[in-house]
Amino acid sequence: MYGVVPGENRAGAVKSAQIPLHWWRGIPDLTSPVTRQTASAAERFDGLQPDELIRAFRIMHTARRLDDREVALKRQNRIFFQISGAGHEAVQAALGLLLRPGQDWLYPYYRDRALCLSLGVTPYEMLQQAVGAAADPASGGRQMPSHWGQPKLNIVTRSSPTGTQFVQAVGCAEAGLYEDEQSDNITLVSSGDGATSEGEFWEALNAACMKRLPLLFLVEDNGYAISVPVECQTAGGSVSKLVSGFPGLHIDECDGTDFLASYRTLKRAVEYCRARSGPALVHAHVIRPYSHSLSDDERLYKPPAERAAEAERDPVLTFPKFLIDEGVIDRHMLQNITHEIDVEIHDATHQALRDEPPAPETALQHLYSDKIDPTSEEFSAQPDFQGEPKTMVDLLNTTLKEEMRRNSNILVFGEDVADASREQNLGLVKGKGGVFKVTAGLQREFGSRRSFNTPIAEASIVGRAIGMAARGLKPVAEIQFFDYIWPAMMQIRDELATLRWRSNGAFSCPAVLRVPIGGYLNGGAIYHSQCGESIFTHIPGLRVVMPSTAIDACGLLRTALRCDDPVLFLEHKKLYREPYNRSPHPGVDFTIPFGRARLVKPGHDLTVITYGALVQKSLLAATAVEKRRPQVSIEVVDLRSLAPYDWEAIRASVEKTSRVIIAHEDCLSWGFGAEIAARIGSELFTSLDAPVGRVGALDTWVGYHPQLEAAILPQTETLAAEMERLLEY
Numbered sequence: 030m031y032g033v034v035p036g037e038n039r040a041g042a043v044k045s046a047q048i049p050l051h052w053w054r055g056i057p058d059l060t061s062p063v064t065r066q067t068a069s070a071a072e073r074f075d076g077l078q079p080d081e082l083i084r085a086f087r088i089m090h091t092a093r094r095l096d097d098r099e100v101a102l103k104r105q106n107r108i109f110f111q112i113s114g115a116g117h118e119a120v121q122a123a124l125g126l127l128l129r130p131g132q133d134w135l136y137p138y139y140r141d142r143a144l145c146l147s148l149g150v151t152p153y154e155m156l157q158q159a160v161g162a163a164a165d166p167a168s169g170g171r172q173m174p175s176h177w178g179q180p181k182l183n184i185v186t187r188s189s190p191t192g193t194q195f196v197q198a199v200g201c202a203e204a205g206l207y208e209d210e211q212s213d214n215i216t217l218v219s220s221g222d223g224a225t226s227e228g229e230f231w232e233a234l235n236a237a238c239m240k241r242l243p244l245l246f247l248v249e250d251n252g253y254a255i256s257v258p259v260e261c262q263t264a265g266g267s268v269s270k271l272v273s274g275f276p277g278l279h280i281d282e283c284d285g286t287d288f289l290a291s292y293r294t295l296k297r298a299v300e301y302c303r304a305r306s307g308p309a310l311v312h313a314h315v316i317r318p319y320s321h322s323l324s325d326d327e328r329l330y331k332p333p334a335e336r337a338a339e340a341e342r343d344p345v346l347t348f349p350k351f352l353i354d355e356g357v358i359d360r361h362m363l364q365n366i367t368h369e370i371d372v373e374i375h376d377a378t379h380q381a382l383r384d385e386p387p388a389p390e391t392a393l394q395h396l397y398s399d400k401i402d403p404t405s406e407e408f409s410a411q412p413d414f415q416g417e418p419k420t421m422v423d424l425l426n427t428t429l430k431e432e433m434r435r436n437s438n439i440l441v442f443g444e445d446v447a448d449a450s451r452e453q454n455l456g457l458v459k460g461k462g463g464v465f466k467v468t469a470g471l472q473r474e475f476g477s478r479r480s481f482n483t484p485i486a487e488a489s490i491v492g493r494a495i496g497m498a499a500r501g502l503k504p505v506a507e508i509q510f511f512d513y514i515w516p517a518m519m520q521i522r523d524e525l526a527t528l529r530w531r532s533n534g535a536f537s538c539p540a541v542l543r544v545p546i547g548g549y550l551n552g553g554a555i556y557h558s559q560c561g562e563s564i565f566t567h568i569p570g571l572r573v574v575m576p577s578t579a580i581d582a583c584g585l586l587r588t589a590l591r592c593d594d595p596v597l598f599l600e601h602k603k604l605y606r607e608p609y610n611r612s613p614h615p616g617v618d619f620t621i622p623f624g625r626a627r628l629v630k631p632g633h634d635l636t637v638i639t640y641g642a643l644v645q646k647s648l649l650a651a652t653a654v655e656k657r658r659p660q661v662s663i664e665v666v667d668l669r670s671l672a673p674y675d676w677e678a679i680r681a682s683v684e685k686t687s688r689v690i691i692a693h694e695d696c697l698s699w700g701f702g703a704e705i706a707a708r709i710g711s712e713l714f715t716s717l718d719a720p721v722g723r724v725g726a727l728d729t730w731v732g733y734h735p736q737l738e739a740a741i742l743p744q745t746e747t748l749a750a751e752m753e754r755l756l757e758y
């Protein structure tokens with residue numbers, strides 16, 4: 030019998046239905062042993078052999094015993110969080126028999142312990158997660174337990190937000206088709222009932238049905254999302270009824286606590302997906318006997334009778350009873366199996382408790398790629414100019430084409446990016462190619478597989494990119510306007526930027542998000558003119574660049590496309606077609622390292638640190654001020670890259686001039702300049718002859734009328750006034 034962890038309080042470990050030791054003693058041993066039943070077993074058990082049923086039992090029992098062990102460890106404060114898969118085991122063990130480890134791709138959720146066990150994650154590895162061991166293969170002690178992830182099993186690192194997994198699974202399933210169009214491997218995404226309320230669930234269904242993807246949705250409906258019952262979560266209380274209108278979606282429902290019923294139902298769904306008939310959704314009704322997590326006590330909102338009725342369906346009790354009744358195993362065998370499991374978990378626990386915790390100095394590891402460093406000299410190239418000067422929009426378009434020719438993994442998608450989605454019309458029309466024409470002609474040259482339109486669903490544009498990138502593609506997604514990036518914010522902040530760090534370097538997401546940004550075009554108003562870059566530079570793991578000239582746009586975009594990190598590539602709309610920032614084509618291998626500022630104009634008496642549309646305005650302001658003060662010269666530095674930014678260039682310039690302004694188009698308060706000013710104040714205080722100046726937009730929205738817009742956004746005169754103020758010191 031497995032050893033009790035010192036101090037373990039069995040009776041109080043879980044307030045509800047922890048399975049008792051020796052529970053099988055109450056079961057009469059009515060039937061004969063397995064060998065005599067084998068002949069008819071396959072027919073009686075939906076084609077499953079007794080050894081497969083026994084394996085399923087092992088998985089289910091191991092999963093529950095692991096939960097019990099973790100509960101005990103949590104109560105002893107030897108682990109720091111526990112969430113169980115209790116009550117969900119049967120449907121997961123059934124699915125485990127149908128999936129192909131290492132071939133199919135999985136986006137499981139936190140209750141999928143039995144599923145992960147059946148695919149090959151070991152009890153020891155699970156306990157390494159629980160203790161937060163440095164060697165925990167899922168996250169190296171960075172994520173909570175039950176946040177699965179194992180590259181060798183194609184289990185993609187799982188985060189905590191409910192629902193973000195759906196659109197990523199779409200991208201992953203899409204990537205499978207690029208890998209091998211004929212493959213019958215599938216992608217699985219699972220969730221609880223509550224998570225289906227998230228918009229991403231519906232975005233994912235829409236995309237999956239539209240593209241007839243081999244994607245299986247498994248909804249493990251335990252009737253509650255923490256304390257919220259399903260009828261307050263889902264109109265009518267049944268998600269499978271709600272989705273009935275999706276074309277091509279195979280929908281099925283089962284009792285997820287009934288192993289064989291689950292197996293039958295999932296088999297049909299898996300076969301449907303493998304046959305490439307389209308996506309499938311299985312709605313499995315399960316129970317949740319251990320409350321939501323150890324931080325929750327379901328007795329506060331679930332009455333005793335309801336809990337008692339659920340307990341009757343507990344699969345870790347009903348399934349072995351069934352196996353004994355059917356003569357698949359006898360009591361003795363059962364006792365041996367459970368004993369073996371208990372010993373394994375006992376040993377694994379003691380081993381995991383001895384594991385080393387993550388070293389404090391590793392906290393910054395795996396934020397960025399350790400294979401490709403986009404800030405390195407490797408990306409420093411001399412231009413080899415050819416042809417006439419081109420606008421920023423032209424060079425962006427050319428660079429995309431050149432890199433798509435070079436790298437067949439690059440896919441470009443977003444709203445209106447294609448030339449014409451209806452291919453038959455391509456010969457009849459000029460083509461759209463993006464609302465700003467940056468992607469014009471890509472579909473024509475590279476086909477609709479590599480440049481395509483998506484629904485207006487920003488979370489899924491980014492989520493799909495994440496799923497594709499996790500599987501080796503190089504997605505280049507366009508968000509049509511910066512003002513509409515917000516539906517994708519959770520995908521960007523909680524997923525795109527965290528993927529590498531949270532998986533301890535096991536997964537990466539080198540997607541590029543191109544985003545037109547900024548005002549000064551007149552008429553854009555509040556929803557087509559905003560900036561807000563500092564919200565993104567505040568996100569660890571994300572590279573943020575914002576070129577102000579055509580040549581920089583070309584070099585930085587190429588670096589973004591060749592690097593291994595997620596990049597937010599901000600394209601200022603006002604700068605797309607300016608005459609003054611044009612450049613001849615600098616060559617097909619021209620790159621610019623991230624984190625290198627450009628000295629726009631040297632000077633001795635004042636530095637302006639800026640980027641984007643304010644580079645040119647700062648130049649004009651500097652020229653005007655220098656005209657008034659002939660003894661003064663003003664230095665203008667274009668950061669170009671905001672995360673990382675070129676601190677050395679800032680330092681060198683401020684040490685030379687002793688006066689500095691940070692100027693940006695975004696609102697002043699909590700803007701990008703706040704961080705730079707704070708750092709200058711902290712590290713360069715002794716070099717300063719004047720306070721650090723800042724110029725930014727008024728702390729409001731950009732207005733529609735040009736007079737209003739002009740008053741809100743910083744102008745050349747605003748910059749000149751601040752220059753004068755600092756020069757007076």
Ligand SMILES: Cc1ncc(C[n+]2csc(CCOP(=O)(O)OP(=O)(O)O)c2C)c(N)n1
Nearest residue numbers: 140189190191221222223224251253254255
């Ligand atoms: C986006 C988001 N909102 C809220 C939460 C907090 N939260 C975690 S699990 C959960 C309930 C999920 O319920 P369900 O999808 O039914 O799964 P179950 O836990 O019942 O298996 C909530 C609200 C979260 N993790 N993510």
Ligand SMILES: [Mg+2]
Nearest residue numbers: 221222251253
């Ligand atoms: Mg639920």
